Amino acid sequence: MTEQFEPRIVGFLCNWCSYAGADLAGTSKLKIPSSLTPIRVMCSSRIDPVLILTALLQGADGVLIAGCHPGDCHYNEGNYYARRRFAVLKKVVDSLGLESDRLCLSWVSASEGQRFAEVVNEFNEKIKKMGQNPMKKKML
Amino acid sequence: MANALKITKNTEESVREFLKILLEKRKVKGVFTLKKIGKNGAVTYSLITKSDELNDAVPFYPLMPTNAGKLLSRITRNGSTTEPVAVIVKPCELRAFIELVKREQGHFENLYIISSTCGGVYPLKTATDGTIEKNLSDYWDAVKKGEINQDLRPACTACTEFTPYGADITVDLIGNTELEKKCFLLLNTKKGEELVQDMKGELVDRDFDKEKLKKFYAKREKAKNQFFNENTKINGLDDLIKIFGRCIGCHGCSKVCPICYCTLCMFDSSNLEYKPSKYESEVRQRGGLKIPPGTIYYHLGRLTHVGISCVGCGSCEDVCPVNIPLTLIFKKVGESMQQIFEYIPGKNITEKIPLVTYNEEEYTEIEG
Ligand code: SF4
Ligand code: SF4
Ligand code: FES
Numbered sequence: 001m002t003e004q005f006e007p008r009i010v011g012f013l014c015n016w017c018s019y020a021g022a023d024l025a026g027t028s029k030l031k032i033p034s035s036l037t038p039i040r041v042m043c044s045s046r047i048d049p050v051l052i053l054t055a056l057l058q059g060a061d062g063v064l065i066a067g068c069h070p071g072d073c074h075y076n077e078g079n080y081y082a083r084r085r086f087a088v089l090k091k092v093v094d095s096l097g098l099e100s101d102r103l104c105l106s107w108v109s110a111s112e113g114q115r116f117a118e119v120v121n122e123f124n125e126k127i128k129k130m131g132q133n134p135m136k137k138k139m140l
Numbered sequence: 141m142a143n144a145l146k147i148t149k150n151t152e153e154s155v156r157e158f159l160k161i162l163l164e165k166r167k168v169k170g171v172f173t174l175k176k177i178g179k180n181g182a183v184t185y186s187l188i189t190k191s192d193e194l195n196d197a198v199p200f201y202p203l204m205p206t207n208a209g210k211l212l213s214r215i216t217r218n219g220s221t222t223e224p225v226a227v228i229v230k231p232c233e234l235r236a237f238i239e240l241v242k243r244e245q246g247h248f249e250n251l252y253i254i255s256s257t258c259g260g261v262y263p264l265k266t267a268t269d270g271t272i273e274k275n276l277s278d279y280w281d282a283v284k285k286g287e288i289n290q291d292l293r294p295a296c297t298a299c300t301e302f303t304p305y306g307a308d309i310t311v312d313l314i315g316n317t318e319l320e321k322k323c324f325l326l327l328n329t330k331k332g333e334e335l336v337q338d339m340k341g342e343l344v345d346r347d348f349d350k351e352k353l354k355k356f357y358a359k360r361e362k363a364k365n366q367f368f369n370e371n372t373k374i375n376g377l378d379d380l381i382k383i384f385g386r387c388i389g390c391h392g393c394s395k396v397c398p399i400c401y402c403t404l405c406m407f408d409s410s411n412l413e414y415k416p417s418k419y420e421s422e423v424r425q426r427g428g429l430k431i432p433p434g435t436i437y438y439h440l441g442r443l444t445h446v447g448i449s450c451v452g453c454g455s456c457e458d459v460c461p462v463n464i465p466l467t468l469i470f471k472k473v474g475e476s477m478q479q480i481f482e483y484i485p486g487k488n489i490t491e492k493i494p495l496v497t498y499n500e501e502e503y504t505e506i507e508g
Binding site for chain 2: 048049053054059085090092096097106107119122136137138139
């Protein structure tokens, strides 16, 4: 039997919301796939698209960016900038024929442990279907 | 109302003389323009204060040694010039400068901007063996006829932004059949009007021949679509590996890019040098490693950093020692990013760069 593909997902989680949401999911004993490697950032706007590319080119099968809901950013407007940057990154990736489906931007608040689990599980399933990131094994 | 200055002489001569008089009358203290430095077609941008030095000035020479936007930024980054300076630049150079000013990398005050409708420039290598000098008469013939020149930078062949935005004075070149006999300086701003006061020439009523410009636009647009669609399609990782696999990692393309303004580029930093352990883990994972590593990473990264403001000047491609079709990639991907926000880089100084502004309700479809 072939071994089942277990994705590796890098999650950039905002300290003020999604990271706490992840915590809550954990303490509530919700099932979170072990494929997620969380990286805590102070705001979704901290994430230079280059960081996302770094994860992708190094072989992450999926990259999740999770921040506060629009209107709830701890710094008022960071997530609005993050959304525009994400749109731009997606465009770059799409126009070169790479897989932008490996990238996901989502909003999860500190009290949404349930939602956090859902977002990660859903993304994980999607990546499972997509299979391994082809960049992982290529000589780049 | 008169909106143009007519000088009855060959266009380049007229402008050269105009610039000299500006200096002599002390209307400006300096002139920033292209100047010949040899017989083979080598020219350089220069900041000139003595009118004699303008004898070798070639303001509309079809070469771009460096994107002048980058040079103007170097001159004005730490503050505007203390004295008035007339600068003669091409439309994409002006747009690049405006993008830099938006990033607080330059100052507009005290500059009188003179630009022109632009027929494009030749690759830099044509100025090392005299090819460009041989091409000049064909070049100006094509400009007069409103045709696209052969052998230009690919970026220029496919450029539809050949009319400058925000110039104080625009010189009418494209489709102007009388280039050798007369010259029209179109005055777009108060500053432009001030500058031509008491100057030689006749104030007249004049506008572009809009029909001609429209036809020229259509030709360039067609060329652009061909360039974007018919040139090697870049689709997927394998294509990227093929194209960027030959990149030697010199970063020349970013050094000449007017939009790449950081003095300490993250891609040049020692943080990105691989440590032995990193080499080990990389070869373990991949079964081998391209050396220098990370060329695709560098280009994708640069695309996300500069694409939104890429003015499509083609400088990057022109300096690449291994002929990577950078214009195709940066201009095409750049424009696709710009279209998201209906943004034309350098068009309007008061319009914010899309990445430093937002609307609360937008792009919700990309949220997951
Ligand atoms: S100029 Fe060419 S070889 Fe040098 S870094 Fe840029 S693409 Fe690579
Ligand atoms: S990326 Fe290339 S074409 Fe675009 S502005 Fe920079 S040098 Fe010019
Ligand atoms: S603080 Fe959470 S997205 Fe800005």
